Amino acid sequence: MKISVQAEPFDLNAEVSALYQANPKVGAVASFLGLVRDINEGQGVATLSLEHYPGMTEKALAQIVEDARRRWEVLDATLIHRVGTLHPSEPIVLVAVASSHRGDAFAACEFIMDFLKTRAPFWKKEATPEGERWVDARESDERAAARWQV
Amino acid sequence: MKISVQAEPFDLNAEVSALYQANPKVGAVASFLGLVRDINEGQGVATLSLEHYPGMTEKALAQIVEDARRRWEVLDATLIHRVGTLHPSEPIVLVAVASSHRGDAFAACEFIMDFLKTRAPFWKKEATPEGERWVDARESDERAAARWQV
Amino acid sequence: MKVRLLYFARLREVFATSQETPELPPNIQTVASLLNWLRQRGGVWAEELAAGRAYRVAINQDLATQEAVLHENDEVAVFPLVTGG
């Protein structure tokens, strides 16, 4: 299991192949890449700044991955979240989960994303032509996490 | 939309970044990689041979992607399925779906995999130390496709 | 009526042929009657295509039901349940 909070970009090929190349029991890798969009709620976004709570972030992410492992067969997993200033189309987050079968890989990957969105202490601030603004939390993210009935 | 049936390996970085680099509306890419496992139903697998029905395969895959697009917001998608002889830990299939939001990307990606597994004319033959054998279809794959209530 | 029959994967191996272009008797008009006609060859044909065995039929590269009607020069494929992905 790899968990990283970092300013640097990451390499998708390297991260995903690390999950299966040493383990021929892996038959499925589900992954999710979250990217900066150029439009949020109708306003253009020039840059996105990500702040987090060092220490708590890593702890919260480790707990989320651990919860997923208790629920599904997770052979390996990687979670990378970037912080600092990012531009449109830049990757923000990668969650990749390796399992024997696809059902477990998909479910664990989506579960981790849903809880990362609602439990991990990251905050986004957008710079738009109209100025800076903190991104509001979405009610839909709370509903997405609630459906797992933890 | 890109659909390819090919013997050659593919590059995950290139395929996934092609889905978002030219389109800053993409906020989410969900992807699935299916790999050859060294064990299937308790027997060691040395190689896996994939046969398909040329012509029908491409038609079936295009239909599955089209069905997903009708159901979810799919900004772009890539589906690559390899044929020929593969070894353990080699990628067999890639499905990657780009959307504005993660819910659509995850659902469309899993939907495409479930129908690819039950509707696209591919057949696997394993070579094991005990000889060759055609892989049996799984009842669990039919159930996975049925839950989408198409 | 002439149709092009294709067999894939395990059925191709068991039937020891990947395709044939038979002239069908005039009473063979549907997938169901074609399958009956093939079963009358006996041996592996009767066995593999028996009622209750799992296989699929496609006409011109679309999955077809037992009731589907055949036309001159149709491409009719018979194959095991798929196992890709």
Added chain:
Amino acid sequence: MKVRLLYFARLREVFATSQETPELPPNIQTVASLLNWLRQRGGVWAEELAAGRAYRVAINQDLATQEAVLHENDEVAVFPLVTGG
């Protein structure tokens, strides 16, 4: 009792501070009473921490409820709903 208070994101900006280490009066024993004590500063403190406003409190880097009990030297963070991912 001394605790370390941390503020993040929008609350850090509105409170114009990222941390402080106040000596709490003896009657401040829980998250709820700490929040009340902060609200009594008035202005943005009363406004942002008002009942019905959405924010979270963590004690020693775990999310905490209003009833959670504080201890000497606890790290107590107050922050907006999270928006990562």
